[in-house]
Amino acid sequence: MILNGVEIRDSFAEAFPMVGTRLIITADSAKWAMIAAKTMTGFATSVIGCGCEAGVERVVPESETPDGRPGVAVLIFAMDIKGLKSVVPNRIGQCVLTSPTSACYAGMEGGESISIGKALKYFADGWQISKMVGGKRIWRLPVMEGEFVCDHDTGSVSGVGGGNILILATSRGEALAAAEAAVENMSKVEGCIMPFPGGVVRSGSKVGSKYKGMFASTNNFYCPTLRAQTDSHLPPEVASVMEIVIDGVSFDAVAACTKAGIEAVVALGRDKGVVAIDAGNYGGDLGPFHFKLREIMA
Amino acid sequence: MSAVRITGGKVLDPANGEVGVARDVFIVDGRIASSDLADSATETIDAKGGIVMAGAIDIHSHIAGGKSNIARLLMVEEQRAIREPAGQFCACGGGLSTMTAHATGCRYVEMGYTAVFEPAVVAANARHMHVEMGDIPFLDTGGYLVLGNDDFLLDLIASGAGQQAVNDYVAWMLAATKCMAIKIVNPGGINAFKFNSRWMQLDEANPHYEITPRKILTTLIKAVTELGLAHPIHLHGCNLGVPGNEDTTLETIAATEGMPLHMTHVQFHSYGTEGDRKFSSGAVKIAEAVNKNPNISIDVGQIMFGQTVTASADLMSQHRNRGIATPKRWIGMDIEMDAACGIVPFAYKDKSFVNALQWAIGLELFLLVEDPWRIFLTTDHPNGAPFTTYPHLIRLLMDKPFRDEQFAKLPKSARKHSILGELKREYTLEEIAIVTRAAPAKILGFTDRGHLGAGAVGDVVIYRDDPDREAMFSRADYVLKDGQVVVKDGEIVGLTYGKTHSVAPDYDKSMDVKLDRWFDEAMGFKAKTFKLADHEIREGAGTVVHATARSA
Amino acid sequence: MSGIVLTPRASLESRVDLSGVLPGAGVDFARLPVFHGGRKVALGDLFTASGVDDGRMTIEGGDALLDSVGAGLAKGEIVVKGDVGSKLGFGMTGGMISVKGSAGAFAASEVSGGKIVIGGDVGEKLGAAGDGSRRGMSGGVVVVGGSAGARAGERLRGGVVMIEGDAAEEAATDLIAGTIAIAGKLGANAGRGMKRGTLLLRSPEGLCAGFGDAGVHDLVMLRVLVRRSQELAAFMGASVTGARRFAGDLYSGGKGEALIVAG
Amino acid sequence: MTEAVGGGVTHKDVVCPFCGLGCDDISLKVDGLSVEAGEGACGRAAALFRRSAAPAPSARVAGRDASIDEAVSAAADLLAGAASTAYAGFAADVNGVRSLIKLASKTGGSVDHYASAGLFRNLSTSQRKGWIATTLAEVRNRCDLFVVVGPDPSEAFHRLYTRVTPPTGRFVEGRRKVVFLGGEPSAEARQQLVGLDVETIEVREGGLVDALSRLNTLVSGGSTPPVEPDLAPLAEALKSAKYGVLAWNAAALGADGDLVVERAAAVVDMLNVTTRAACLPLAGRDNLIGANQTFLWNIGFPIRTAFRSGQATHDQALNRTGAALESADLMVWTSAFRPERPPGFEGKVVAIAHPDTTFESEPDVFIPVGQPGLDHRGLAFRTDTVVSIPLGKHRDSGLASVADVAKRILERLP
Incomplete structure (x- = not known):
């Protein structure tokens, strides 16, 4: 399949089940809500090394947040509920509780509940206050700046990770430009992160390594500089x-x-240096979710 | 003359060696008669296909008194939820673990019980106990007087007044309270708790009197032996409910040196400390000791799963238990230089490791103690479970597949610590008749109860011979109390009241002088006010006084 | 509102205990046993029952002698077009009760879910613990259009109680948790023994001596409350951001609060 | 013990039934029908035991003298016709109470005792949370620090201190200490307290709940705002006492007395973690405690219970006499110990009462009854609920007992 000169390779992305949850982080300003959100989602690129x-x-927008202040929704995924x-x-404890003016709310209901305020309340050393209103329990933790408000728990969902x-391009600059365009468009899809x-990984990996103890290592088959030494x-x-x-929170969201x-990427076209779109998989036997590129674009 | 002829049934009367003998039973003027006395039977009861037994006797069931009333007060949810069934014989009472007096008599007699004994009469509360027992229909009753924590006695022992003085005091107290046996609850421990001791081992000295539980126990064993009381000391030992108390129980058995002792609710005293939870069954060791020591008898105090309330004079242990109260409330009382009480509502849960193992330990004891004449069927009502669970307990004892089925429902962690699954024994009907009738009568010294020989009281029960023993023992077809039919086809058909039993061994009247002074000085009122008069018992009927060696 | 309609046959002279008279049970209402004075009678002796039991029940008229209306209600709706007596909705777990008139003592006592709206006044011990119970109302919503008698919310464990009129003395005594909003005046000694929970008030006057002033604060929590409870939004205004906070009962080591908010 | 003297006999060691302390050293001089209390009797007991030589009044129906039979019949008719009966007063010996229970359960109606306000203040805590309580003789022998909470209970229990805090106690080392928290000893009490360390801690009017709250917080190791009175010394004294007792007369505590009781019990509960302490919760008179105990073992509930068609339901608010009378059409008033005046009531009234009872308006049926402990034997409970006291018969008045009257009415019911 070729779209606007870009080859959509007959491949598929092979993805795994993950469990995830959504949180709504608010603050007095959009700026501080984003700072809290970015901080709490930092160092969380891959479960391999980050645990989530x-x-x-x-x-x-303010009109949609539980406290009427500017907010940011974040998604967090891990390999299992534990x-x-x-x-x-x-x-939340390290990055939201600490972030000025922030509050943290459940962003989804249903599924197994994930303690948030319930787990964090002990920081308040007995001064924590719980309120159960409208069928939901929420905690208030007195802090130096005022009060940190945090829902008791949030729901969870069985989602899709990986x-x-x-994006295969004729130069590094063109590849990155295409990736940035892709990320910008992908960010508009709800339920995905x-x-x-910046949404981009330049060091995609394969499973395993010649070194004992390494679970993943550089994907030499896609490293341009190794073209002469590898298949x-x-x-x-x-x-x-x-x-x-x-x-994503579901197969459909990821699709x-x-x-x-x-x-x-296709909109940029072959003219902007994009040669092909491919996807990473392990032969299809490991991950239950297969995102076939050509079917998705059909 | 009134005479009743029960015909067509099979008589199960282990005391007289009759096991399923097809014969008629005659009751003349309220007592069992030989056939020739009853030619002109005025009433014939067809017991065809039924099993005829003497009325059952419960030797240990907390049915009355101040602690029962406190339990009723605390268990208001239960009282609201469970009311006496409406009908001609309803008295507007209620409760299950806290059953009211009238309901207690009704529910017992429906199961075929005709005598139930209250095992913890605190002397200060004896008058209340008697007046309340007077409102329990159908049942003969009597109380065991709690001694062993009373300051007068401890002072007597500590001051070296001698065994004779103790004997005289015990006799004086029995006469004053109109009780029929002596109970000891946590010997010296309740008293020590008043001096802020939280634990009391068998050989630990009381913080004030400096005498040990062993000393108190052996002194009182001697006293009841020398006074000639039929029932041995009825002992609730030290360290109730404490993991590792199997050692205390074994030491206590050893301490008797062959003198008779009845140890009550032994299930609560048979705990080891093995396993990762430091709680294990001591039933094998305890049963072995009971088997080896013919001077020892026990009742089990089986627990059953569900809500109940624990009521005990042992405030020392109940204060320790207050944290596990369910619902979360409890009452304790220090009582009159005499004893105490602690009432802690509790729910035994089959999912709980400890509760499940307690259940298994009780059954292990039942199955491992070989001599049915020295073990009695109790739940320590209401502490282990309400007495209404007896039929279920009987089925557990008689029906191994049923027992195994129940056992399998328990947590694996608990089953791992119990040998119950390996115990093949099934109680026979005869053994059930022994543990619920013949043996209790014997251990209490009744010669005219617990059997169907001529001269015995006309407390007779006819059960339908149902292979489901739980169903069989839940409702008797017929119950006769003193020869009068009170239950027919499982329904109460008439209201009667039983008698109160007591003993009154003689004592040296110099004890009167000592106690007059004690009451004036220590108690702040008069000994003569303390003493019960005959006219106070059952509206003037007085008690049935049983002979003792020294009685006048 | 249709469903079952109960219409009194005559004015009542003795108390009537309507425990067990609940919509949605699919029973013959006229034959339901109820306590009347010292006797048990059939509901049909006191009321005519008409309509179809579709989970709703209306009591025409109402009477301050009608006790335990809606006690134990789990679902469905009850409307009383007049007054009720003691224990309105006692132990209710869900559903809706609406009383146009006033209610007696122990209204909403030990309620754990659902909503009760009372147009008029209520007697003492609104939402309180009943005899022998440790805890009062533990969930749900109660709105009182008029004033509440003494000890409103005693031992309250949860839920939202909204009193549009005054609350008599000793409101929120030994309150364990939950929220009480009082729009009118507060009687003396409010909040004694309060362990946790929140009082939303217009003025601190009436709070017991064990409350300490913690000053005025911007409380994000208030913004959440008004978005989660329409009753509290009506009380505090949707744009509330701050309140003056009093903590108590400090005499008993309590960690409750009284928040003074503008209307 | 009975001695003949002059124109009568003197009974010694008579047991007094009134306040619930159960004093048993009263002497009564009985001459025919006249009775005069001598030694041992407190002022109240003397007044209540006193009788003139005049014979008791006859039973009355609608204000006219009637035979007991006629009065019993009239009472039975009223009961049979009543829609809603309030059994009020309810002051009788245990046998009287038993018979009244049978009557009430048969006829339907609510039951309350006229002196039950204090009992229910105590039950508000004991039934809800429980407590650790004690009895008179334990206090007498062990208590080294006796804290009187609120008004002096000896106003109602006159010889309280003589009974529970004599100068020496068997296990009390040193001087016994009595602290009045929020009350002060009467002049009579001061005489009983000679030889003891007596301290009074003043509490502002209505401030007892707060004071007990603060005491509880201090005993629990918490802190409270520093307001007067400073209760830290009392908290420390209780913690270091061997057997501290908090005593109160719940009937005298006022409308928020239930909260006082709750906090006092909490103090005791906390103290028992490290030392020993107990409550001595006093309440009631005229066998209130016995009526409640008899109720508990027969019905399963405390009094303030209603019977309707053979079913008992317990509701402490609705079955309070005052509340019950609002919708009752018949009041059965029973008062055997003293001529307690019944509350005013619009409906019909059957009074099974002390011969000297006066009424706001003539009851429909009046049946005079004897006093347990004077006219007939009986049983009453002591205020500490554990001990019950046997009451004797000390004169021949011919007056029936409550039990007899209630039984006869029961038998006459249709």
């Missing part, structure tokens, strides 16, 4: 590859996000 994958999902229960309160696209820096998957004109990894990314 997290990112800003969207900016939430992992999620551990990372979520930890991140959706991806690979691109957890890597390269790259066409000769490709000089740089950027990957965008997608975690929509994938599509949005490809569309943005």
Whole structure:
């Protein structure tokens, strides 16, 4: 399949189940809401090394937030519910509780509940206050600046982690420009995050390594400089590859996000140096979710 | 003359060696008669297909008194939820673990019980106990007087007044309170708690009197032996409910040196400390000791799962238990230089490791103690469970597949610590008749109860021979109390009241002088006010006084 | 409102306990046993029952002698077009009760869910713990259009109580948790023994001596409350951001609060 | 013990039934029908035991003298016709109470005792949370620090201190201390307290709840705002006492007395974590405690219970006499111990009462009854709920007992 001169390779992204949750972080200003959100989703690019994958999902307007202040929705994904229960309160405790004027609310209902305020209340050393109103419990933790307000818990969802696209381009600059365009378009899709820096990962990996103890290592098949030494998957004109990894609350969300990314890249076209769109997989036997690029773009 | 002939049933009367004998039973003027006395039976009861037994006797059930009233007060939810069934014989009472007097008599007699004994009469509360027992229909009753924490006694022992003085005091107290046996609850421990001790081991000295529980126990065992009381000391030992108390229980058995002792609710005293939760069954060791020591008898105090309330004179242990109260409320009282009480509502949960193991320990005891004449069927009502669970307990004892089925429902962690699954024994009907009738009568010294021989009281029960023993023992087809039919086809058909039993061994009248002074000085009122008069018992009927070796 | 309609046959002279008279049970209402004075009678002796039991029930007229109306209600709706007596909605877990007139003592006592709206006044111990119970109302919403008698919210454990009129003395005594908003005047000794929970008031006057002033604060929590409870939004205004905070009962080591908010 | 003297006999060691302390050293001089209390009787007991030589009044129906039979019949008719009966007064010995319970359960109606306000203030805590309580003799022998909470209970329990805090106690080392918190001893009490350390801690009017709250917080190791009175020394004294007792007369505590009781019990609960302490919750008179105990073992509920068609329901607010009378059409007033004046009532009234009872308006049926402990034997409970006291018969007045009258009415019911 070729769209606007860009080859959509007959490949698929192979993704795994993850469990995730959404939080709404508010603050007195949009600026501080974003600072809290960015901080709490920092160092959360890959479960391999970070224990979770997290990112800003969207900016939430005042009219939609639980306290009427500017807000940001974030999504956090982990490999299992136990992992999620551990990372979520930890991140809120270190990065939201500490962030000026912030408050933190459940961003989804249903599923297994993930303690947030319930776990964080002990910081208040007995001075914590719980309120149960409208069927929901919320905690107030007195802090030096005033009070940190945080819902008791949030819901969770069985989501999809590791959706991806690979952008194969004729130069590093063109690859990055295409990736940026893709991320911008993908960010509009609700229910998804691109957890890597700026949404882009330049060091896509393969499973395993020659070194004992390494779970992942550089994806030499897509490294342009190794073309001569390895069974390269790259066409000769490709000089740089950027990957965008997608975690989402559902298969459909990840599929929509994938599509949005490809569309943005295709819009740039072959003229802007994009040669092909590919996706990372492991042969299809490991991850239950397969995002077939050509089906998505059909 | 009134005479009743029960015909067509199979008589199960282990005391007289009759096991399923097809014969008629005659009751003349309220007592069992030999056939030739009852030719002109005025009433014939067809017991065809039924099993005829003597009325059952419960030797340990907290049915009355101040602590029962406190329990009723605390368990208002239960009282609201469970009311006596409406009908001609309803008295507007209610409750299950806190059953009111009238309901207690009705529910017991429906199961075929005709005598129930209150095992913890605090002397100061004896008058209340008697007046309340007077409102329990159908049942013969009597109380065991709680001694062993009373300051007068501890002072007597500590001051070296001698065994004779103790004997005289015990006799004086029995006469004053019109009780029929002596109970000891946590010997010296309740008293020590008043001096702020929180634990009391068998050989630990009381903080004030400096005498040990062992000394109190052995002194009172001697006293009841020398006074000639039929029932041995009825002991609730030290360290109730404490993991590791199996050692205390074994030491206590050893301390008797062959003198008779009845140990009550032994399930609560058979705990080891093995396993990762430091709680394990001591039933094997305890049963072995009971088997080896013919001077020892026990009742079990089986627990059953569900809500109940624990009521005990042992405030020392109840204060420790206050944190596990369910619902969260409890009452304690220090009582009159005499004893105490602690009432803690509690729900035994089958999902709880400890509760599940307690359940198994009770059954292990039942199955491991070999001599049915020295073990009695109790739940320590209401402490382990309401007495209404007896039929279920009987089925657990008689029906191994049923028992295994119940056992399988318990947490694996608890089952791992119990040998219950390996115990193959099933109680026979005869053994049930022994543990619920013949043996209780014997251990209490009744020669005219617990059997169907000529001269015995006309307390007779006819059960339908139902293979489901729980159903069988839940409702008797017929119950006769003193020869009068009070239950027919499982329904109460008439209201009667039983008698109160007591003993009155003689004592040296110099004890009167000592106690007059004690009451004047320590108690602040008069000994003669303390003493119950005959006219106070059952509206003037007085008690049935049983002979003792020294009685006048 | 249709459903079952109960119309009194005559004015009542003795108290009537309507425990067990609940919509949605699919029973013959006329034959339901109820306590009347010292006797048990059939509901049909006192009321005519008409209509279809579709989960709703209307009591025409109403009477201050009608006790335990809606006690134990779990679902459905009850409307009383007049007054009720003691224990309105006692132990209710869900559903809706609306009383046009006034209610007696122990209204909404031990309620754990659902909503009760009372147009008029209520007697003492609104939402309080009943005899022998440790805890009062633990969830749900109660709105009182008029004033409340003494000890409103005693031992309240949760839920939202909204009193549009005054609250008599000793409101929120030994309050454990939950929220009481009082638009009118507060009687003496409010909040004694308050452990936790929130009083929303117009003025601190009436608070017991054990409350300490913590000053005026911007409280993000208020913005959340008005978005989660229409009753509290009506009380505080949707744009509320701050309140003067009093903490108490400090005499008993309590960590409750009284927030003084403008109307 | 009975001695003949002059124109009568003197009964010694008579047990007094009134306040619930159960003093048993009263002497009564009985001459025919006249009774005069001598030694041992406190002022109130002397007044209540006193009888003139005049014979008791006859039973009355609608104000006219009637035989007991006629009065019993009239009472039975009224009961049978009543829609809603309030059994009020309810002051009788245990047998009287038993019979009244049977009557009430048969006829339907609510039950309350006229002196029950204090009992229910105590139950508000004991039933809800529980407490650790004690009895008179324990206090007498062990208590080294006796804290009187609120008004001096000896106003109602006259010989209280003589009974529970004599100068020496068997296990009390040193001088016993009595602290009055928010009350002060009467002149009579001061005489009983000679030889003891007596301290009074003043509490502002209506401030007892707050004071007890603060005491509880201090005993629990918390802090409270520093307001007068300074209760830290009392908290420390209680913590270092061997057997501290907090005593109160709940009937004298006022409308927020339930809160006082709750906090006092909490203080005791906390003290027992490290030392020993107990409550001595006093309440009631005229066998209130016995009536409640008898109710508990027969019905399962405290008094303030209603019977309707053989079913008992317990509601402390609705079955309070005052509330019950608002919708009752018949009041059965029982008062055997003293001529307690019944509350005014618009409906019909059956009074089974002390011969000297006066009424706002003539009851429909009046049946005079004897006093337990004077005219007939009986049983009453002491105020500490554990001990019950046997009451004797000390004169032949011919007056029936409450039990007899209630039984006869029951038998006459249709």
